[in-house]
Amino acid sequence: MRSRTDGTRPLSSAACLVALVLAVAMTVTGGGPARAAQPGRASAATVDLSRWMGELHGYLDDRPLNRIAMPGSHDSGSWSIPADPGLCTSGWSYDAAKLDPRLAASISRAQSGSLTEQLDEGARYLDLRLCHEGGQWRTFHGAPMGGLFFDGATGEAASVGRWIDEHPSEVVVISVSAAVPAGADATEPLTRLRDLFGSRVADRTELSPASPYGDFVRAGKNVVLVDASAAVHEPWAWHADDISDRGSYPAGNPSWWDILKSFFNGSPPQQVYDQTLTLDQAALDREPGPDAGRFFVLSGIVQPDVQIPQLFLIRLLAPFFPAAVRDNYLMHLANGLNAQLVTKLRTDWRAPGPAGHMNIVSVDDLGHRPQGDLQRAVIDINTLPGRAT
Numbered sequence: 001m002r003s004r005t006d007g008t009r010p011l012s013s014a015a016c017l018v019a020l021v022l023a024v025a026m027t028v029t030g031g032g033p034a035r036a037a038q039p040g041r042a043s044a045a046t047v048d049l050s051r052w053m054g055e056l057h058g059y060l061d062d063r064p065l066n067r068i069a070m071p072g073s074h075d076s077g078s079w080s081i082p083a084d085p086g087l088c089t090s091g092w093s094y095d096a097a098k099l100d101p102r103l104a105a106s107i108s109r110a111q112s113g114s115l116t117e118q119l120d121e122g123a124r125y126l127d128l129r130l131c132h133e134g135g136q137w138r139t140f141h142g143a144p145m146g147g148l149f150f151d152g153a154t155g156e157a158a159s160v161g162r163w164i165d166e167h168p169s170e171v172v173v174i175s176v177s178a179a180v181p182a183g184a185d186a187t188e189p190l191t192r193l194r195d196l197f198g199s200r201v202a203d204r205t206e207l208s209p210a211s212p213y214g215d216f217v218r219a220g221k222n223v224v225l226v227d228a229s230a231a232v233h234e235p236w237a238w239h240a241d242d243i244s245d246r247g248s249y250p251a252g253n254p255s256w257w258d259i260l261k262s263f264f265n266g267s268p269p270q271q272v273y274d275q276t277l278t279l280d281q282a283a284l285d286r287e288p289g290p291d292a293g294r295f296f297v298l299s300g301i302v303q304p305d306v307q308i309p310q311l312f313l314i315r316l317l318a319p320f321f322p323a324a325v326r327d328n329y330l331m332h333l334a335n336g337l338n339a340q341l342v343t344k345l346r347t348d349w350r351a352p353g354p355a356g357h358m359n360i361v362s363v364d365d366l367g368h369r370p371q372g373d374l375q376r377a378v379i380d381i382n383t384l385p386g387r388a389t
């Protein structure tokens with residue numbers, strides 16, 4: 001029989017060769033066509049920090065809000081404290097701060113970005129402290145005061161209100177505490193915020209810290225107002241005991257011996273960081289018990305009190321120190337701690353116990369990290385096996 005000359009055999013051979021090459025390529029690259037990413041399950045490494053909850057809703061929808069790992073900022077409003085601040089006369093550290101307001105400002109300024117910048121950087125918990133001084137409300141920390149808070153349509157309160165409206169998928173917990181002189185109305189700031197946020201404020205008689213994230217979003221309630229001063233008795237004002245730090249907040253009022261040891265151990269001192277990390281580890285290892293129904297704020301912050309003598313020395317030798325250290329000493333300390341928090345979040349705290357207990361991680365100078373690595377390390381806890389519902 002004569003062989004065929006119509007080209008069928010060469011075409012079949014070429015097709016087999018192409019199929020063989022494709023099969024080998026599929027084997028090398030993992031076998032099979034690439035799968036599309038599941039909706040609402042973005043990567044924490046690439047997620048838009050200003051909308052990370054919405055982009056990760058596939059992990060979060062059925063998860064209790066108090067079991068979602070979320071970044072938070074400590075002393076959130078202190079970013080606007082100037083180098084030479086006015087002082088809140090009803091602030092708890094007024095008597096000490098008036099001796100050297102500039103030194104007090106250096107250990108009171110805990111954030112470098114505005115409230116909306118912190119929210120854009122991924123914060124979903126704000127620790128807002130307000131002082132009533134001279135008939136106006138200002139942000140403050142201890143005693144040093146920052147900018148006006150309720151300042152018409154251009155004030156910071158208004159900008160936070162606009163952010164809340166524009167980000168309905170982002171649930172923000174705002175803890176509000178007020179320092180007021182005798183006779184002033186401590187309920188005013190919380191009431192004004194309630195009026196500002198309107199229907200977006202969650203009601204504690206309808207939702208709780210243990211309610212799923214999806215329930216908040218579907219109800220259109222994406223802000224939780226916590227009355228840390230226990231001044232307001234309304235269903236929309238959540239109670240201070242809805243939040244627990246589970247022993248992670250560093251103790252204040254160090255002994256003179258602790259201060260002396262710190263002075264001779266260098267700056268920033270590792271023992272200050274170790275105190276925080278030890279308290280944090282213990283809080284994460286501990287079963288929540290009666291705190292299971294509350295928000296858990298892990299306090300990833302330094303206790304700067306033992307560093308006051310070193311800061312005083314730095315101020316005496318001011319020309320020899322950069323402004324980042326001299327005028328922003330608390331954030332100088334925080335940046336040393338934050339790098340270690342990132343390491344913990346990427347290693348020890350990804351273990352099932354600590355990761356399962358993680359909720360709010362409150363830090364100083366939240367946004368001053370490369371590519372938001374601290375926030376992303378917190379957010380990534382939500383994507384671990386066993387955390388997603």
